[in-house]
Amino acid sequence: MRRPDAVVVIPARDEARRIGACLRALAAQRLPEGVAFTTILVLDRCADDTADVARASRLEDLVVVEAPPPGGVGCARRFGMERAAALLADDGLIACTDADTEPAPDWLATQLALVAAGAEAVGGVIELAEHDLDGLPPEALERREARAAERFARVRTADPSAEHHFFSGASMAVTAGVYRAVGGLEPRSALEDEAFERRLVTSGVRIARSAAVRVRTSARTTGRAPRGLARDLELGGWLARNRFEGKDYTLARALAARRASDTTISVVIPARECGATVGGVVRMTCGLALDAGLVDEVVVIDGNSRDDTRACAAAAGARVVEQDALLPEHGPALGKGDAMWRALAATTGDVVAFLDADTADPDPVHLLGILGPLLEDQALQFVKGTFARPFLDGDGALRDHEGGRVTELMARPLLNLHVPQLAGFEQPLAGEFAARRALLEALPFPAGYGVEIALLIDALRAAGLGALAESRLGTRQNAHQPLRELGAMAYAVLCAVEARIGDGRAVGAGLVQPWAGGAVRDVPLVERPPLAQLAGAVRNAGTAGALS
Numbered sequence: 001m002r003r004p005d006a007v008v009v010i011p012a013r014d015e016a017r018r019i020g021a022c023l024r025a026l027a028a029q030r031l032p033e034g035v036a037f038t039t040i041l042v043l044d045r046c047a048d049d050t051a052d053v054a055r056a057s058r059l060e061d062l063v064v065v066e067a068p069p070p071g072g073v074g075c076a077r078r079f080g081m082e083r084a085a086a087l088l089a090d091d092g093l094i095a096c097t098d099a100d101t102e103p104a105p106d107w108l109a110t111q112l113a114l115v116a117a118g119a120e121a122v123g124g125v126i127e128l129a130e131h132d133l134d135g136l137p138p139e140a141l142e143r144r145e146a147r148a149a150e151r152f153a154r155v156r157t158a159d160p161s162a163e164h165h166f167f168s169g170a171s172m173a174v175t176a177g178v179y180r181a182v183g184g185l186e187p188r189s190a191l192e193d194e195a196f197e198r199r200l201v202t203s204g205v206r207i208a209r210s211a212a213v214r215v216r217t218s219a220r221t222t223g224r225a226p227r228g229l230a231r232d233l234e235l236g237g238w239l240a241r242n243r244f245e246g247k248d249y250t251l252a253r254a255l256a257a258r259r260a261s262d263t264t265i266s267v268v269i270p271a272r273e274c275g276a277t278v279g280g281v282v283r284m285t286c287g288l289a290l291d292a293g294l295v296d297e298v299v300v301i302d303g304n305s306r307d308d309t310r311a312c313a314a315a316a317g318a319r320v321v322e323q324d325a326l327l328p329e330h331g332p333a334l335g336k337g338d339a340m341w342r343a344l345a346a347t348t349g350d351v352v353a354f355l356d357a358d359t360a361d362p363d364p365v366h367l368l369g370i371l372g373p374l375l376e377d378q379a380l381q382f383v384k385g386t387f388a389r390p391f392l393d394g395d396g397a398l399r400d401h402e403g404g405r406v407t408e409l410m411a412r413p414l415l416n417l418h419v420p421q422l423a424g425f426e427q428p429l430a431g432e433f434a435a436r437r438a439l440l441e442a443l444p445f446p447a448g449y450g451v452e453i454a455l456l457i458d459a460l461r462a463a464g465l466g467a468l469a470e471s472r473l474g475t476r477q478n479a480h481q482p483l484r485e486l487g488a489m490a491y492a493v494l495c496a497v498e499a500r501i502g503d504g505r506a507v508g509a510g511l512v513q514p515w516a517g518g519a520v521r522d523v524p525l526v527e528r529p530p531l532a533q534l535a536g537a538v539r540n541a542g543t544a545g546a547l548s
Contacts, residue, residue: 074192090177124171124213132219140236246369257375266349271357272303337451385432450496
């Protein structure tokens with residue numbers, strides 16, 4: 001039996017709506033007489049009728065196979081490429097595309113011609129389907145184009161003959177001989193095409209990036225891989241639509257939105273040893289809002305302060321509650337997150353806003369900026385605040401962008417690696433945020449400093465990226481912790497993320513401090529359950545602990 005000249009590999013997961021167009025485009029390929037190709041469609045845990053739609057397409061020489069465990073696009077693509085390599089001679093072409101992609105009519109013929117001229121790997125231009133672009137903001141496409149220009153410049157530095165920068169699963173090809181020689185494609189959960197490109201380059205294989213090889217792919221933002229074009233477009237759309245300027249929300253504007261939405265609002269301020277600042281936070285940030293009727297209550301949750309935190313907060317107009325007096329059946333509060341969780345049960349607002357008590361330069365925009373978007377857009381569920389964070393050094397000089405050390409060294413790298421949908425948040429650890437009560441009561445609360453990043457990740461999973469937003473609140477100056485204190489905070493953040501993305505093998509414990517003779521610092525890692533799961537969760541539980 002004659003070997004095919006090429007094998008097209010297509011991984012697919014629940015692509016019944018799109019696979020037909022892809023296979024029709026392959027059936028319409030214009031090839032020289034006598035040239036034959038096989039198509040391998042690799043089903044990746046499909047729960048729809050992708051296979052039935054594919055078989056009904058009647059594409060000649062179509063093979064439909066199931067990907068082996070554990071699944072994922074990289075595993076499926078590798079499985080198909082390995083099957084393809086087994087069918088081909090060394091000069092045969094393994095050509096990959098995606099199930100939501102339509103190759104141009106000369107896609108295969110052009111790649112085969114390039115191989116005949118000596119190419120060993122080929123990358124094709126990826127165009128976005130015009131019918132999918134209507135829902136994308138221009139800024140998302142501009143961001144993609146800017147990133148493409150940067151990547152093309154890097155590619156041209158290494159290969160001046162390159163006509164574009166693309167080498168992706170939607171259009172990448174390699175000869176079977178080269179595929180075998182470099183050890184094949186790694187079965188990664190995502191970005192397996194980028195890893196394969198690096199493997200080819202480090203093996204000395206030149207990629208022919210020809211503008212004559214073209215495909216059109218979906219511009220959807222709901223891709224099933226954790227990385228890739230869909231996620232990138234989703235993030236670009238979020239950056240354009242879900243970033244707000246807090247200064248745009250005046251008290252009058254917020255009041256009008258509250259009346260229109262008939263929303264009640266609670267403000268919670270966890271505090272411990274904040275006597276020097278908490279009064280200013282209550283007066284400057286919440287005073288006008290409370291007097292004007294924008295917010296229904298301002299509650300300071302005190303963490304057994306030994307200074308005058310309670311008296312200062314009460315004098316400024318807040319209701320003060322001792323954290324241990326709330327939900328006492330759960331024992332003493334273990335940290336900031338625990339206090340926030342208890343405060344949720346002690347308040348009644350439809351929207352709950354959290355503010356930090358140690359802000360040295362409070363401003364009404366810190367509250368208005370996180371409430372405004374929620375009040376005006378009922379689709380939003382969670383709004384995070386972000387600040388410029390200068391660092392005040394020992395000489396009294398401010399150094400721009402030097403604050404937020406745990407964010408930059410721990411939280412941001414973790415999110416980029418494991419939860420890239422949240423990579424657009426400037427300050428994922430900001431203590432200023434507002435959310436709808438129904439969402440907050442459905443989420444667990446880590447007891448310690450991991451609470452902010454945990455709520456952000458869990459809110460994403462519960463409500464989706466489109467329901468999350470970030471509001472710029474200006475500049476914030478607060479006390480900077482010693483580096484060794486930040487280590488405990490970073491550890492709590494790491495454990496909170498690991499609990500959400502890990503495989504369960506990493507078990508958090510105390511933090512060993514070798515400079516203290518190997519002493520173990522207790523870092524609270526307990527997580528309080530969603531309040532919605534607690535039978536008879538106490539409402540207005542703070543009444544018993546009020547000081548004034």
